Every structure is written in structure tokens, then in C-alpha cells.
Amino acid sequence: MLIREAIEDFELNQVVLSRAENYINKCMCILDLFERYMKEEFDIAHVEDFKSVHIRNLIKYWQELSNERNSTLNNNLATIKVFYKYLTEEEYIELDKVSTRNIRNLKEEKIIIKIFNNTEVRGIVRD
Structure with a gap:
């Protein structure tokens, strides 16, 4: 089966499952990039030719190409x-x-939320 046919079938399945339109659009965008990458880098047009190594290479490509955070790449x-x-x-x-x-998510940066101490809270409340 061609990658394009599989993506279209996947999209139809997502519609039937009543997924949100934004979610489906996001998926299609990512899968379109995936299809293009597979064709350009590996000359792969059929889903039967996929291997896990291709996904790892795609992740590496995204890391080198974009300024996206690892959390975004993990979503992709x-x-x-x-x-x-x-x-x-x-x-x-x-x-x-x-x-x-076997493909692990990328390590994400921990976000530390700075909390206010009592003195800072009193200053905020007074203002």
C-alpha cells in the first residue's frame, strides 16, 4: 500500500472516530511531512518498506532542522x-x-515554576 493511501485511510478512520478537526489537521500535517521525508531521504513510497530506523532518522532530522522543543517533537x-x-x-x-x-520519547526540559514567598505576596496584595 502506498504511504499516501495509508494516510488518507488513516484520516478517514479519524473522522469516523469523531476526532476533533484540529487534531486531524495536525496529524495530517505531520504525516505529510513524514511521507515527504520517506520519499526524499529513503525513496520509500510503500508502508510495507517502513522500518523503525526510519523514524529515528526522522527525529534526528527534525532536531537538526527546527528549533522546536523536545515536547513538540514528542507530540510529533x-x-x-x-x-x-x-x-x-x-x-x-x-x-x-x-x-x-522501542522508540523512546526525547528527554524534555523540566519547567520549574517560581512561587512567590510571603513577602512578595504581601507586596502584590498591597499594590
């Missing part, structure tokens, strides 16, 4: 994993052939 990766899961559930590809379970 989650979309690719959902797509792969769909392909295996629909038996377009074999579960043993491609496993995204």
Missing part, C-alpha cells in the same frame, strides 16, 4: 506512533516488522 512522534499502530491493527504492516515501542 506520538502521531507517527498512532499511525503505525493503525497500520498494524488494519494489517497493512506486520507488528513484528515495525515496532515503535
Whole structure:
């Protein structure tokens, strides 16, 4: 099956499952980038030719290309994993052939929220 056909089938499935339009659009954008990358970098046009190493290379490419935070890249990766899961559930590809379970999320920067001490709170309340 061609990647484009699989993406269109995945999109239809998301519509049938009543996913939010914004979510579906986001998924399609990421999967379009994924399809283009697979064609340009590996000359792969069929889902049967996917391997886990291709996803790792895509992540590396995104890291080098963009200024996106790892949390954003993890969201993109989650979309690719959902797509792969769909392909295996629909038996377009074999579960043993491609496993995204071994692809770990990128380490995300911890956000530390600075809290106000009592003196700062009193100053804010007085103003």
C-alpha cells in the first residue's frame, strides 16, 4: 500500500472516530511531512518498506532542522506512533516488522515554576 493511501485511510478512520478537526489537521500535517521525508531521504513510497530506523532518522532530522522543543517533537512522534499502530491493527504492516515501542520519547526540559514567598505576596496584595 502506498504511504499516501495509508494516510488518507488513516484520516478517514479519524473522522469516523469523531476526532476533533484540529487534531486531524495536525496529524495530517505531520504525516505529510513524514511521507515527504520517506520519499526524499529513503525513496520509500510503500508502508510495507517502513522500518523503525526510519523514524529515528526522522527525529534526528527534525532536531537538526527546527528549533522546536523536545515536547513538540514528542507530540510529533506520538502521531507517527498512532499511525503505525493503525497500520498494524488494519494489517497493512506486520507488528513484528515495525515496532515503535522501542522508540523512546526525547528527554524534555523540566519547567520549574517560581512561587512567590510571603513577602512578595504581601507586596502584590498591597499594590
